Amino acid sequence: MxxxxxxxxxxxxxxxxxxxxxxxxxxxxxxxxxxxxxxxxxxxxxxxxxxxxxxxxxxxxxxxxxxxxxxxxxxxxxxxxxxxxxxxxxxxxxxxxxxxxxxxxxxxxxxxxxxxxxxxxxxxxxxxxNADFSLERRRFGGISRRCTNSEYKGLVKLAHSLGRKEIATVIQLARHQGLRIHEAIRMDRATAEKALRDEILVIKGKGGLVRKIPLRKEARGLLKATIELVPRGHKLFVTPTEKAHTVIQRVQDFIRIHREKIYDSANDRPPGVEVTFHSFRHAFAKEQYEYFIAQGLSEKQARYETSLLIGHSREDVTRIYLGE
Known part of the structure; x- marks a missing residue:
C-alpha cells in the first residue's frame, strides 16, 4: 500500500x-x-x-x-x-x-x-x-438572499417577546456590523470594550483575516448593555458551561423555526430562498454598498470597500451579496 x-x-x-x-x-x-x-x-x-x-x-x-x-x-x-x-x-x-x-x-x-x-x-x-442549491457557473449576483427590514425587525421583536434577548442581540449585531454567526457568538467582553473605546470593532474572521468595522450607533448600545451582564474574561453570548457550537445551533434553530411568522411577501428573494442568519449580512452589505456610492465612490471601489467590511478582499465577491 x-x-x-x-x-x-x-x-x-x-x-x-x-x-x-x-x-x-x-x-x-x-x-x-x-x-x-x-x-x-x-x-x-x-x-x-x-x-x-x-x-x-x-x-x-x-x-x-x-x-x-x-x-x-x-x-x-x-x-x-x-x-x-x-x-x-x-x-x-x-x-x-x-x-x-x-x-x-x-x-x-x-x-x-x-x-x-x-x-x-x-x-x-x-x-x-432545494431551491437554494445550484452548481451552475457562479453568476455574480442574480440571487437576492437579503431579509427585508420588516423581517429583521419582526424576528428581533419575536426574540424579545420570547425572552431570548441574547438571540435578538446576535441578530442585531449581524445586521448592523455584518458579522458571521461564529464571529458574533465568539465575541468576548474585552473585544466589546475595545470597540466601545475606539469606535471600531476588530474581528478575526475566516482564514485569520482581521478586519476593522466602524462601530455603528445601534451596535454601540447593544454592546454597552451586554457587557454589563458579562464578567471580565468571558464571552458575551457563551456561558462558562456552554460550548460555542451549541449557542450557534440555538440561534440558527430559532431563525429556522420562526422565520415563517415574520415572512414579508415584499421581499425580493426567489421562491424557496428563506431567511437565514446570513440574510442579515447580505442586508448589511447592500446598505454599505449604497452608502459608498452615495459618498461618490465608483461601483467597483464601492464593492471593494464593502468586501473588506464583510471579511473578504475581492470586489467581485460583493456582487454575490448584492444579488443584482
Missing part, C-alpha cells in the same frame, strides 16, 4: 484543533477526523494524489458540520449537510469548480464508509429538491 503521510495523526489533529480559533467544536471535529482517517487508510479507486486532495476537502467539511450541526458520525451524513455546505462555500465566493471538488470529496469518502445511515443524492436530485 502506498504511503499516506498526508493523513493527520491524532497528535497533529489535537494540536491543529487547539491552535485553530476558527474551530469551535474541537472535540467533535477531532472525532470526525479520526473516523475519516480510518476510512482514508484503506480508501481506493482513485489515485493517491486525488485521495490527498479529497482528504483536505473533507477536513474543511468536517469543521463545518462539527461547528454547525454537532455531527458525531460521518455515517450519518445527510443531504441537508451537503446543501448547507455548498451554500456556505458559494457565499464565500468559491468557484463552481471548487464546490464540485468539495462534493466529489464528500461523496467519495461517504462511499468508502462501510455502513452509512442515509443515501446522498446526486447533484441533479439536490437541485430539484
Amino acid at each position: 502506498a504511503k499516506r503521510g498526508w493523513i493527520k495523526p491524532s497528535v497533529k489533529l489535537k494540536e491543529f484543533a487547539e491552535q485553530n480559533s476558527e474551530i469551535s467544536n474541537k472535540g467533535v471535529y477531532r472525532n470526525l477526523m479520526e473516523q475519516l482517517n480510518k476510512v482514508a487508510k484503506h480508501s481506493k479507486g482513485i489515485s493517491i494524489t486525488s485521495q490527498r486532495q479529497y482528504y483536505n476537502h473533507m477536513d474543511q467539511f468536517c469543521r463545518f458540520v462539527a461547528d454547525n450541526y454537532n455531527l458525531k458520525s460521518l455515517g450519518n451524513l445527510q443531504d441537508k449537510h451537503v446543501v448547507a455546505y455548498v451554500i456556505e462555500r458559494q457565499n464565500e465566493g468559491k468557484s463552481a469548480a471548487a464546490v464540485k471538488q468539495d462534493l466529489a470529496a464528500i461523496r467519495y469518502f461517504h462511499n468508502q464508509i462501510p455502513k452509512t445511515r442515509y443515501h446522498l443524492s446526486d447533484n441533479k436530485e439536490l437541485t430539484q429538491r
Whole structure:
C-alpha cells in the first residue's frame, strides 16, 4: 500500500484543533477526523494524489458540520449537510469548480464508509429538491438572499417577546456590523470594550483575516448593555458551561423555526430562498454598498470597500451579496 503521510495523526489533529480559533467544536471535529482517517487508510479507486486532495476537502467539511450541526458520525451524513455546505462555500465566493471538488470529496469518502445511515443524492436530485442549491457557473449576483427590514425587525421583536434577548442581540449585531454567526457568538467582553473605546470593532474572521468595522450607533448600545451582564474574561453570548457550537445551533434553530411568522411577501428573494442568519449580512452589505456610492465612490471601489467590511478582499465577491 502506498504511503499516506498526508493523513493527520491524532497528535497533529489535537494540536491543529487547539491552535485553530476558527474551530469551535474541537472535540467533535477531532472525532470526525479520526473516523475519516480510518476510512482514508484503506480508501481506493482513485489515485493517491486525488485521495490527498479529497482528504483536505473533507477536513474543511468536517469543521463545518462539527461547528454547525454537532455531527458525531460521518455515517450519518445527510443531504441537508451537503446543501448547507455548498451554500456556505458559494457565499464565500468559491468557484463552481471548487464546490464540485468539495462534493466529489464528500461523496467519495461517504462511499468508502462501510455502513452509512442515509443515501446522498446526486447533484441533479439536490437541485430539484432545494431551491437554494445550484452548481451552475457562479453568476455574480442574480440571487437576492437579503431579509427585508420588516423581517429583521419582526424576528428581533419575536426574540424579545420570547425572552431570548441574547438571540435578538446576535441578530442585531449581524445586521448592523455584518458579522458571521461564529464571529458574533465568539465575541468576548474585552473585544466589546475595545470597540466601545475606539469606535471600531476588530474581528478575526475566516482564514485569520482581521478586519476593522466602524462601530455603528445601534451596535454601540447593544454592546454597552451586554457587557454589563458579562464578567471580565468571558464571552458575551457563551456561558462558562456552554460550548460555542451549541449557542450557534440555538440561534440558527430559532431563525429556522420562526422565520415563517415574520415572512414579508415584499421581499425580493426567489421562491424557496428563506431567511437565514446570513440574510442579515447580505442586508448589511447592500446598505454599505449604497452608502459608498452615495459618498461618490465608483461601483467597483464601492464593492471593494464593502468586501473588506464583510471579511473578504475581492470586489467581485460583493456582487454575490448584492444579488443584482
